[in-house]
Amino acid sequence: MDTATFLVQCLNAVQYGLLLFLVASGLTLIFGIMGVINLAHGSFYMLGAYLAFALAPWFGDWFVTRLVVGVALAALFGYVLEWVFFSFLYERDHLQQVLLTYALILVFEELRSLAFGNDVHGVPAPEWLTGGFRLGGLMEYPWYRVFASAACLVVALALYAVVNRTRLGMMIRAGASNRDMVRGLGVDIRRLYRIVFAGGVALAALAGMVAAPLSSVYPGMGSSVLIICFVVVVIGGIGSITGALIASLLVGFVDTFGKVFFAEWSGVGVYVLMAIVLVWRPEGLMKRGF
Amino acid sequence: MSAVLATSTGPREAPHSASLLEAIGLGRRFRGLAAVDAVSIDVCVGEIHAVIGTNGAGKSTLINMLSGELAPSAGTVRFAGHDVTRWSQPRRARAGLGRSYQRTTIFAEFSVLENCRLAAQASEQRPWLVWERAAHDRRGIAIATRAIAAAGLDGDAGRMASTLSHGAKRQLEIAMCLATAPRALLLDEPLAGMGAEETGRMLTLLSDLKATHAILLVEHDMDAVFRVADRITVMVNGQVIASDVPERIRSDPAVRLAYLGDAH
Amino acid sequence: MASEGAGNELREDGADVRAEVGALPDIGRREAGGWLVPVAAALAIAALPLVLSPYGQDVVVRIAIYAIFALSLELLVGATGLVSLGHAAFLGIGAYVTVLASGDSGASLALLVPLAMGAAAAYAVVVGALSLRTRGVYFIMVTLAFAQMAYFVFHDTKVGGGSDGIFLYVKPVLAVGATTLLDLGQRVPFYYSVLAALVATYAFIALLLGSRFGHALAGIRVNEQRMRAAGFATTPYKLAAFTVAGALAGLAGLLLAVKDGAVNPELLSWHESGAVLLMLIFGGIGSLRGAVLGAIAFTLLKELFQSEALLGPMAGHWQLTLGLTIIAFVAALPRGLIGLGTRVRGLVSERAARAATAKSP
Numbered sequence: 001m002d003t004a005t006f007l008v009q010c011l012n013a014v015q016y017g018l019l020l021f022l023v024a025s026g027l028t029l030i031f032g033i034m035g036v037i038n039l040a041h042g043s044f045y046m047l048g049a050y051l052a053f054a055l056a057p058w059f060g061d062w063f064v065t066r067l068v069v070g071v072a073l074a075a076l077f078g079y080v081l082e083w084v085f086f087s088f089l090y091e092r093d094h095l096q097q098v099l100l101t102y103a104l105i106l107v108f109e110e111l112r113s114l115a116f117g118n119d120v121h122g123v124p125a126p127e128w129l130t131g132g133f134r135l136g137g138l139m140e141y142p143w144y145r146v147f148a149s150a151a152c153l154v155v156a157l158a159l160y161a162v163v164n165r166t167r168l169g170m171m172i173r174a175g176a177s178n179r180d181m182v183r184g185l186g187v188d189i190r191r192l193y194r195i196v197f198a199g200g201v202a203l204a205a206l207a208g209m210v211a212a213p214l215s216s217v218y219p220g221m222g223s224s225v226l227i228i229c230f231v232v233v234v235i236g237g238i239g240s241i242t243g244a245l246i247a248s249l250l251v252g253f254v255d256t257f258g259k260v261f262f263a264e265w266s267g268v269g270v271y272v273l274m275a276i277v278l279v280w281r282p283e284g285l286m287k288r289g290f
Numbered sequence: 291m292s293a294v295l296a297t298s299t300g301p302r303e304a305p306h307s308a309s310l311l312e313a314i315g316l317g318r319r320f321r322g323l324a325a326v327d328a329v330s331i332d333v334c335v336g337e338i339h340a341v342i343g344t345n346g347a348g349k350s351t352l353i354n355m356l357s358g359e360l361a362p363s364a365g366t367v368r369f370a371g372h373d374v375t376r377w378s379q380p381r382r383a384r385a386g387l388g389r390s391y392q393r394t395t396i397f398a399e400f401s402v403l404e405n406c407r408l409a410a411q412a413s414e415q416r417p418w419l420v421w422e423r424a425a426h427d428r429r430g431i432a433i434a435t436r437a438i439a440a441a442g443l444d445g446d447a448g449r450m451a452s453t454l455s456h457g458a459k460r461q462l463e464i465a466m467c468l469a470t471a472p473r474a475l476l477l478d479e480p481l482a483g484m485g486a487e488e489t490g491r492m493l494t495l496l497s498d499l500k501a502t503h504a505i506l507l508v509e510h511d512m513d514a515v516f517r518v519a520d521r522i523t524v525m526v527n528g529q530v531i532a533s534d535v536p537e538r539i540r541s542d543p544a545v546r547l548a549y550l551g552d553a554h
Numbered sequence: 555m556a557s558e559g560a561g562n563e564l565r566e567d568g569a570d571v572r573a574e575v576g577a578l579p580d581i582g583r584r585e586a587g588g589w590l591v592p593v594a595a596a597l598a599i600a601a602l603p604l605v606l607s608p609y610g611q612d613v614v615v616r617i618a619i620y621a622i623f624a625l626s627l628e629l630l631v632g633a634t635g636l637v638s639l640g641h642a643a644f645l646g647i648g649a650y651v652t653v654l655a656s657g658d659s660g661a662s663l664a665l666l667v668p669l670a671m672g673a674a675a676a677y678a679v680v681v682g683a684l685s686l687r688t689r690g691v692y693f694i695m696v697t698l699a700f701a702q703m704a705y706f707v708f709h710d711t712k713v714g715g716g717s718d719g720i721f722l723y724v725k726p727v728l729a730v731g732a733t734t735l736l737d738l739g740q741r742v743p744f745y746y747s748v749l750a751a752l753v754a755t756y757a758f759i760a761l762l763l764g765s766r767f768g769h770a771l772a773g774i775r776v777n778e779q780r781m782r783a784a785g786f787a788t789t790p791y792k793l794a795a796f797t798v799a800g801a802l803a804g805l806a807g808l809l810l811a812v813k814d815g816a817v818n819p820e821l822l823s824w825h826e827s828g829a830v831l832l833m834l835i836f837g838g839i840g841s842l843r844g845a846v847l848g849a850i851a852f853t854l855l856k857e858l859f860q861s862e863a864l865l866g867p868m869a870g871h872w873q874l875t876l877g878l879t880i881i882a883f884v885a886a887l888p889r890g891l892i893g894l895g896t897r898v899r900g901l902v903s904e905r906a907a908r909a910a911t912a913k914s915p
Contacts, residue, residue: 037694095839107877110873114874230699233695268706271702278688380788395780400772408770409780423764
């Protein structure tokens with residue numbers, strides 16, 4: 001493998017990892033703070049992708065605007081969904097949460113089918129992001145992928161800033177380590193949950209919107225991303241944003257280079273990684289805390 | 291209460307027999323904070339050794355390290371002549387180190403009898419004998435019945451554990467301990483939430499048990515501790531500040547300053 | 555769990571043990587009718603071919619196979635308290651091994667049963683050993699992940715036939731020398747073989763649950779901390795339950811492969827794992843009868859929702875109706891159908907008690 005190819009694969013790995021991070025961070029936040037296992041989280045990713053598809057004709061090349069509008073819509077959706085559905089899940093045991101959110105996936109899949117049909121759709125990248133730059137010899141790395149990575153990085157930094165530098169973030173961190181205490185301190189825990197949930201949905205949807213031009217929009221895209229995110233959360237530790245970032249990048253590299261070196265067995269690579277982490281550090285790389 | 295005190299035969303001496311359970315230089319750090327720091331303590335058969343201290347003194351951490359639920363950052367634990375520092379809790383339990391919990395840890399859904407029978411099963415598990423009915427476990431049921439009687443719960447054997455009163459549940463906790471035929475007992479606040487009569491019964495039980503067991507008792511109820519303990523260790527901020535017979539502890543100035551308050 | 559009758563054993567002091575033991579609630583919990591109900595049900599199922607069409611018998615066989623699958627998971631979820639979201643992996647492995655080992659000329663049942671169950675058990679031991687290093691939500695996620703791993707092996711690699719799956723060309727037989735004792739390719743022998751497998755699985759798990767091993771599992775479910783404090787090394791117990799559950803799921807997989815004459819990777823999908831969990835919650839967790847009831851309810855429900863004859867165009871969108879039904883069901887009946895029965899009986903006895911006390915002065 002020559003340097004250029006290697007570099008391209010590294011960039012791909014990072015880009016994939018960062019996208020995963022967006023989805024996984026939402027998942028781990030919701031786990032860590034509300035203690036809810038949500039199988040439908042992948043559906044929010046799918047929601048984002050389909051939003052990108054649906055909004056495309058309205059916004060044309062105003063790509064960033066489209067992203068902002070999509071994220072806002074997703075956040076609103078998440079806020080309402082928490083209110084009418086998820087808030088009832090907190091007291092239930094894990095098995096019931098699993099099954100109720102599984103049922104939610106079925107409902108979402110069907111609604112998607114009714115709204116958009118079952119075909120695979122392409123979403124074009126905006127005009128100003130087409131093409132790529134030369135990377136030694138014949139390789140060309142697409143600008144869109146650079147944009148995707150950059151966008152994810154920006155969001156990751158924003159997330160870090162919010163969680164570690166704002167009052168909201170402080171409440172989130174407190175809620176992650178001691179839910180009852182936070183409630184006892186008089187914080188309006190329900191509002192906090194709703195905001196966190198909406199944030200998680202927005203993150204996943206953003207990832208979906210950004211990924212749409214790269215991977216197309218198809219039924220079942222939610223499930224594949226969800227299980228990988230579970231692996232990310234297991235490796236990184238529940239409730240840990242830093243853990244999710246490290247784990248996402250790890251998964252990104254294992255998956256990307258796995259495809260290069262192991263072809264048909266590459267799908268297994270990520271799980272082998274998880275198995276290794278389980279043997280070495282079952283509580284996740286970052287244990288508790290952010 | 292004075293009747294109980296009257297039975298004590300003057301100032302008590304620390305027992306001379308070799309210690310059954312021993313912690314040497316035990317320490318535990320949590321991210322830089324020393325919850326327990328260089329604590330050495332021992333318990334012999336025939337004595338009740340109480341550990342007292344304010345909240346956060348490290349008593350729970352200490353007991354968790356002795357039982358095997360928490361790995362120490364430093365130090366060793368010895369039991370019956372073996373170095374058990376690396377032993378898991380189940381292994382220590384099978385070797386004869388029993389434990390009761392501060393928060394009642396019983397099988398609420400099962401009957402009192404089944405609670406103790408299951409505990410008794412631990413010492414002779416043989417899980418591969420799948421054709422044998424647990425309900426016909428004569429050995430286990432016999433042991434359970436004896437333990438229930440010893441803990442003062444006769445007549446309640448058939449009741450579901452969740453229907454017991456709080457005091458009875460604490461008794462069941464002890465009965466389950468006894469059903470595993472321990473040689474040493476780690477009791478974490480067994481009197482928690484008990485009224486005067488129940489406390490008296492529990493203390494009588496402990497005094498009866500001490501002849502054949504080594505008992506380490508963590509308790510907040512000071513009256514009870516001074517009634518029944520042969521030795522008292524006082525912990526403050528993870529360290530032992532005094533360890534002696536009750537009379538000398540009562541008059542120890544460091545203890546009075548740190549814990550009992552000068553008003554005494 | 556099926557109740558057991560205590561024998562008339564004498565204790566060391568001569569008193570009758572049964573009086574004490576009969577008071578053991580929960581494990582050996584007396585379900586209405588004791589052994590009678592499952593036996594009667596088995597006899598009824600055995601008699602069904604007399605009245606059912608071949609299509610109807612087909613449905614019964616399918617339900618029976620899924621009942622075995624559900625029972626195997628009940629051992630894990632209901633008895634031990636371990637929620638696994640990857641149980642379909644063992645179903646799929648049992649099925650694939652059956653087809654792969656049958657090759658072009660078929661194979662003997664005497665080879666396939668231990669092979670299928672053994673392969674499933676082998677994967678279960680490895681997955682279990684790793685997954686049991688986690689708890690709670692982690693455990694759920696990890697079991698799902700390992701099932702997904704197995705899915706990818708069969709879906710992507712040359713081990714399986716790719717996303718299309720493979721055909722079972724010759725169904726297994728049980729033969730001694732030249733005489734064929736049992737040919738699973740024939741409808742009637744297959745029907746009764748599946749029924750026998752269901753009865754055997756049910757009886758085996760019931761046996762297990764009443765044994766010391768089963769009681770230990772129940773103890774782990776109710777309070778693992780206390781079990782450890784008493785001296786039980788809980789992980790080997792959980793691993794044993796996980797492995798047995800996996801092996802039994804492998805048996806269901808074998809039967810499914812024989813019934814369908816083919817296998818495909820979707821057998822290991824998480825939809826399958828979710829479905830079997832749903833069967834348990836429909837029927838009621840913690841009850842063997844519930845597992846069977848749940849399998850019946852779920853399969854019939856799915857058939858219903860997919861039936862164009864009954865629901866017209868909505869049949870195409872059965873996921874929506876099924877999803878909404880699940881939500882309504884889990885929200886309203888967390889204890890499942892068995893729980894409904896218990897609640898009704900409770901109300902009836904309450905009323906009787908009140909009537910009795912009303913009469914006394």
